[in-house]
Amino acid sequence: MAKLSEKYNDSCIKIFEFLKLLYNDEATYEKVTQLLAVNYDEKMTTAVLLNKYLNTLKVFGIKIKKKNHKFHMLNSPFKIPFDKIDLQSIMLFKNSLNLLSDEKTKNKLEELLSSLFIRFDENAKTYVESLDNNSYIDLSFFYSKFETQIELCEKYIKEGQKVEITYQEKNKPEITLIGIPVELKYYRKKICYVIHSQKDGFNTEIPIDKIINMKQSCQTVSQGLSTTVVYRLKGSLAKSYKLKEYEYLERSEAGGSIIVVNKGEDCDILLSRLIRYNECCEIISPKSLKEKLRQTIDRMLSNYDN
Amino acid sequence: MKEFLKNKKVTYNLMSFTGFKALVLFSYLLESPKSYKEICQYFLEHPYLNEKISIDTLRVYITSLKRVGCEVKRERIDGVSKYSVVSNPFELTIAQEQVSSLVKVYKIISNDLTLEELLNIELFLKRLSSKIKNPEIFEAFSRVSLLKGVDIELLQELITLSAKKKQIIFQYKSPRSGIKNIEVLLSNVGINNSKIYLYGYSKEYNHDASYLVSRIVKILDVKNEPDILIQSTPIVVGFEYIGDLSDLDLKDNEKIVQTSDRGVIVEITSTNEFMINQRILGFTDKAKVLYPQSYQKQFINILKDMKAGIYIG
Secondary structure: OOOHHHOOOHHHHHHHHHHHHHHOOOOEHHHHHHHHHOOOOOOOOHHHHHHHHHHHHHHHOOOEEEEOOEEEEOOOOOOOOOOHHHHHHHHHHHHOHHHOOOHHHHHHHHHHHHHHHOOOOHHHHHHHHHHHOOOOOOOHHHHHHOHHHHHHHHHHHHHOEEEEEEEOOOOOOOEEEEEEEEEEEEOOOOEEEEEEOOOOOOEEEEEHHHEEEEEEEEEEOOOOOOOEEEEEEOHHHHHHOOOOOOEEEEEEOOOOOEEEEEEOOEHHHHHHHHHHHHHHEEEEEOHHHHHHHHHHHHHHHHOOOO | OHHHHHHOOOOHHHOOHHHHHHHHHHHHHHHOOEEHHHHHHHHHHOOOOOOOOOHHHHHHHHHHHHHOOOEEEEEEEOOEEEEEEEEOOOOOOOOHHHHHHHHHHHHHHHHHOOHHHHHHHHHHHHHHHHOOOOHHHHHHHHHHOOOOOOOHHHHHHHHHHHHOOOEEEEEEEEOOOEEEEEEEEEEEEEEEOOEEEEEEEEOOOOEEEEEEHHHEEEEEEEEOOOOOOOOOOOEEEEEEEOOOHHHOOOOOOEEEEEEOOOOEEEEEEEOOHHHHHHHHHHOHHHEEEEEOHHHHHHHHHHHHHHHHHOOOO
């Protein structure tokens, strides 16, 4: 016979195990009925037994909804106090979910957000509802207007074949680029298609709303897609330089200069950065980037012709 | 069931009364440590229970709670033995893969967020990590945060003081001259190239200056009455911007003064020409300096020098 201190109550265990299933979003009809039927001697139908426990949770203040043979908890009895700053950040992440093209990553973030939503108190729910209408990252415009374009871009990335893209940026001539589609990059106000050009070895970010025409060739490409750019940073810039996402430090030199290696940054973005570094930056390789820098400066200077 | 809720009388067939009592006890012990006497009183006054609980039954419930994963502590407080639920299976736990997804989204959006949003996320995750069982999970976020290395409390103070346009003296870890004291009439705190800067008018240099917030050690003094006299005359530079407006991202000292055939005309005001140069150079060929003539000439010379230096190194 068990000691008194070791005795436990079966109903008590079941109600908490039921709650655990609900918290983990695993409360399928099958699992719940299996759980409740264990050690149950009395002749009671599954429906009656289930109702008994559902009523218990209901009286305790937990709202439960059954959908597609699964029970879902609409409110948690154990809340986490979130203030407005927390809720704004949570909604910022929720509104950014669409920026993730990878389904697995998206699902994991959704899981995390759901585990937070379920712990909201009434004030938090009301506040979040008021925020819902003010989407922080509003890409609905892109999704409605460029849905087909986005799907096509994603398809081309998966297939890994070369594409020929014609696009035109504001006040610029039309450009036709042949390259390998790398990824779609989502920004707050735009979505860019990253194309790696094998001709010059650089990545170009093309805003998808600027694409005029796009077609796929049947050439499959298997080579690596990132171009390596090496530059020397000098003077005070070298001392205070903070490495960016695409960079790593190759070495520090005796005079205080540093050698930085950059792999895969968009060529135009990189150039606009290096131009600002002026005499504190020296491009070591590739030579083609030096040439691109010269062309960019020429175009800047041509703004002042006549 | 409806009858039960209306009359507040227990009908055993319609619910698990024991399960309900266990839930009531669990949530009561979550609040704070409670003595047997307090638990009895709570059960007695509970609208649906209206009965005491024996010490033996209480022990059975507590054993049951332990079996489902609760850590129940019994301790003597002010000479009275009290029970409390120290941890429970419903506490929020966050998985590594979930944090990785969060980090991935953060990396996508962080460069487009305002300083306020960045700060909010930082504060939110800090608070959230204090509410979960595995706070170390957020280390992956700390490594990519744009506010990495920034003292959050100091940043909040600098934002407040900047809004009031205060004059302050702070200790700065300069990469060139080491630790030094700097006196500035504050303008604002902002983000530039994924870094957080404090902007203001420097007493030492007599022009607008910017300082990396991550290099500010501490605020030494806040002056009640600013005594820095702005001696340099701010220069107003007008340039034509012909790129996409969504990429313009106007700063506090910039404004669009008119539209042009190809884009817009932006005016930037500062006492620091170097900062103006940096800003306009960053737009590459999408910007053309229009006025003043003297500045335009100087800007063209910078470009010419740059071009000449490309192959020299």
